[in-house]
Amino acid sequence: MMKPEPYVVAENVTFRYPDGTVALRDINLRFAEGDFVALIGQNGSGKTTLSKCLNGLFKPTEGRILVDGLDTRHTSITKMAVRVGYVFQNPDHQLFNSTVWDEIAYGPRNIQLPKAEVEERVREAAEVVGLDESTFEQHPFFLPKGLRQRVAIASILALRPHMIIVDEPTTGQDVKQSLEIMDFLTRLHEERGHIIVIITHDMPIVARYARRTVLMAHSQILADGPTRSVFAQTDVLAEAFVEPPQITQLAQRCADLGFAAGTLSVQEMLEQFRSLAARRRA
């Protein structure tokens, strides 16, 4: 099997803010086709700075990032925006137009697409996120948060970026809304081939949806791999002040009884319990 060519390659990336604060230190990271990644770590660990470097808003102070073969240091924001989209944590920090239509059309107009193409992109993006026509003339500000988030995602999708980074997609949502948003991102990933990166503190969501997890702490990457094996590294998680989901913690505390440290779901836990219990009876 051929290994897919990475879409994003970050090499020895260091980022320093003008005041001298180092927010990223020697980051090496790749994102490839088929990736659905959770980026986790404490507030201030560098997750958002990394995202802004990946979409070219920030340029690395040292090292380089190649996106689709283009070096972000020498690539226009316009070219970057159609490759890597970043959805803000708080949709209100991103939305500024007075109608849903104008909000979604803003990006395509900005890259000077012809009018018919803009319209097609807006309709398509709205349909993908499940916004119906009745919302087009509404003011985004007056929509419920879940819908505002969809408008924010649609306005990014309208630029058709191959990779989409969503910052805290489930914050302020109830559990059902969180699952709906994550199912929606999964559909974008599976049906339309987008590379998806979510930044989140919600570990049960990570366990359920992200195949790969990148753990950051102190401006560096502490772990990067399949979610199951990252969650199994209890020492590294503790160093980053990250607690895996409850069910994973339970399995880890009972590892000596035969439970796998990388247990990700209640279902997996029940299956292990039953086979261990059967073995004890035998």
Add this chain to the structure above:
Amino acid sequence: MSAVIRFESYTWRYSRTKQPALDAIDLEIEEGAIVGIIGPNGSGKTTLAYSINGLIPRQEMGVRKGKVYVMGREVMAYTPAELCQRVGLVFSDPEAQFTAMTVEDEVVFGMENLGLPIEEIERRLAWVVPLTEIGPLMDKPPYEVSGGQKQRVALASVLAMRPPILVLDEPTTMLDPLGRRRVFQVLERLKREYQSTIIVIEHSLEHLIPLADHMVLLYYGKVLLADETEPFFERLAFLMEHDVFPPGVVEFFYHLKQAGEYPADAPLPLTVEDGTARLRELLGGKG
């Protein structure tokens, strides 16, 4: 135990909507209890909080029926000043409550309004600042600190007024896991050391459950279930039908119980520690 808050067939409908946000609510909250209020967004959780501190009906247009008693008196019978000495509300959007130019002024503002002497203000600052870990922020404008820090500042400024009843509307949404744990540790201390009555509206059940004495499920304007925390989660199938998803340990033992693999009369463990101990017993001794 006496009820420090009592809703009696309380209904509130906002003028702008047809359906009541809260519909014939009967609910009692005991003094000194920590009560978790859960339910989908749009179920009336924030409306319930505003109805306790009097923002409803004072600041909202709508139709009110029934009664809400706070410490034995109807909410409408209090002046706003009297009520805010009894009920402290931490908003889900901390910026909504900020008025001052520095974090320190923000925390002091409420105490000054209570007319506290300077020595008492200083005493309370010395207590609340380390408790909420806002020391390094004191000179900064409250709207310039990070989301998680804003939530801690909002909490500090309400705690400084030492209200006997504390209502927190999603106090940890912007916090990372460590910050979240810290907030719940603060609540635990308040309960233990000051016997505060604390009402927490929260989606993240993992930290709430070990702390909460009672749980209330609000579902589109109705109280569908209110009970002590452990029996509340014995109704897991019912809860899941109403979009409540429990932490993994509770769900795991619930399934074991359903399948007869965990004693029917044993309580569901509510923490990882409890769950670990029960699991070791089930699989035979210390393993």
